[in-house]
Amino acid sequence: MPYDFDQPFDRRHTGSMKWQLYDEDVLPMWVADMDFPVPPPILAALHARVDMADFGYEKPSLALAEVICARLRRLYGWDVTTEQIMFIPSLVTGINAVARAIGAPGDGVLVQTPVYPPFLTAPTNQDRVTQMAELELVPNGRTFSYRIDYERMEAAVTDRTRLFILCNPHNPTGEAYSRAEQLRMAEFCERHNLIVCSDEIHCDLLLDDTQHVPMATLAPEIADRTITLMAPSKTYNIPGMKASFAVVTNPELRQRLAAATAGIVPWLNCLGLTAMDAAYRHCDDWLNELRAYLTANRNVTVQYVLEQMPGIKTTVPQATYLAWFDCREAGIEENPYEFFRREAKVALNDGPPFGAGGEGFVRLNFGCPRATLLEGLGRMKDALERLGRAGG
Numbered sequence: 001m002p003y004d005f006d007q008p009f010d011r012r013h014t015g016s017m018k019w020q021l022y023d024e025d026v027l028p029m030w031v032a033d034m035d036f037p038v039p040p041p042i043l044a045a046l047h048a049r050v051d052m053a054d055f056g057y058e059k060p061s062l063a064l065a066e067v068i069c070a071r072l073r074r075l076y077g078w079d080v081t082t083e084q085i086m087f088i089p090s091l092v093t094g095i096n097a098v099a100r101a102i103g104a105p106g107d108g109v110l111v112q113t114p115v116y117p118p119f120l121t122a123p124t125n126q127d128r129v130t131q132m133a134e135l136e137l138v139p140n141g142r143t144f145s146y147r148i149d150y151e152r153m154e155a156a157v158t159d160r161t162r163l164f165i166l167c168n169p170h171n172p173t174g175e176a177y178s179r180a181e182q183l184r185m186a187e188f189c190e191r192h193n194l195i196v197c198s199d200e201i202h203c204d205l206l207l208d209d210t211q212h213v214p215m216a217t218l219a220p221e222i223a224d225r226t227i228t229l230m231a232p233s234k235t236y237n238i239p240g241m242k243a244s245f246a247v248v249t250n251p252e253l254r255q256r257l258a259a260a261t262a263g264i265v266p267w268l269n270c271l272g273l274t275a276m277d278a279a280y281r282h283c284d285d286w287l288n289e290l291r292a293y294l295t296a297n298r299n300v301t302v303q304y305v306l307e308q309m310p311g312i313k314t315t316v317p318q319a320t321y322l323a324w325f326d327c328r329e330a331g332i333e334e335n336p337y338e339f340f341r342r343e344a345k346v347a348l349n350d351g352p353p354f355g356a357g358g359e360g361f362v363r364l365n366f367g368c369p370r371a372t373l374l375e376g377l378g379r380m381k382d383a384l385e386r387l388g389r390a391g392g
């Protein structure tokens, strides 16, 4: 059944954080949720669940764990058992719990920047030290990508480093790491005896014919040191439902993670469990159509930047609905996030919170109807043109 992702969806009055943080004249293109209603099967399942009028304590069912296992087998040939699935409310909770579970206060946690800001704060929240290895920007005319800089990885790691947090697909670069690239990262982690926390929340948001390879599927010994975090939240636009999971095949790591969450991380919300179940059972068609729509939006974004915003450079994401703009040569003499918010009335994500390599960059969310995307890009272009005229 064709879904109409062009349909306007008014979120001003829904409680959406994305749409409420800024004044009404500002177009929000920041936080990573999409301006699309949830897939109809999720809505139907939630209506039915609400009609039960029972919101008591609920544990994830064995059937739900089996649905997840079947999906991992079907998509990645990854065989895991239901006891290796650990339910967690959210990935930020998961990242913090892993930082707490691995090593001791004062130990190091390695991350690759620029990266989703909670990667930088999770270690310090748990009395660990964040160690940043900046990715190397690879220019390609007006677009750019990133390469993992192993010299910087070696320079950042110390004998106190215990954990590496990987973002794959990567927010904000949009890179989906290949098997070969991940084998190289895994070799690095084995050599330094690091546990890997692989945040794969964006693994379903694949553009073009990009494939996702979970780190833990590379080899049994790599799975042994890996905690994988996944969720239906980004994919099906239900992050407010708080229903996610970790896949942990190593029983000792499972036990450590369980100990780190005991008493402080709640069970999942009962509606979140319903939403996850419906998402993974009934929404494949919706997801396929979403991917095609997001791929077209990615193309529109890149083409618009190349043709209409001469000073801006952009990534060409392979996954996610996030574009990352390099504004350092756009003639903007202030923080570009502030500039676009004030002069274009477009709210983006500011680069510096993404860590080393974020200064002069902004992140744009293109997970929205095409008309909204073009409105935002148009406002940004006009602001840049006014700036050019004022400068000239």
Ligand SMILES: Cc1ncc(COP(=O)(O)O)c(C=O)c1O
Residues within 6 Å of the ligand: 032, 089, 090, 091, 092, 093, 116, 167, 171, 199, 201, 202, 231, 233, 239, 244
């Ligand atoms: C890489 C990554 N991890 C985690 C999250 C947030 O996950 P959650 O809402 O489940 O805490 C995001 C949200 O944008 C993200 O991009």
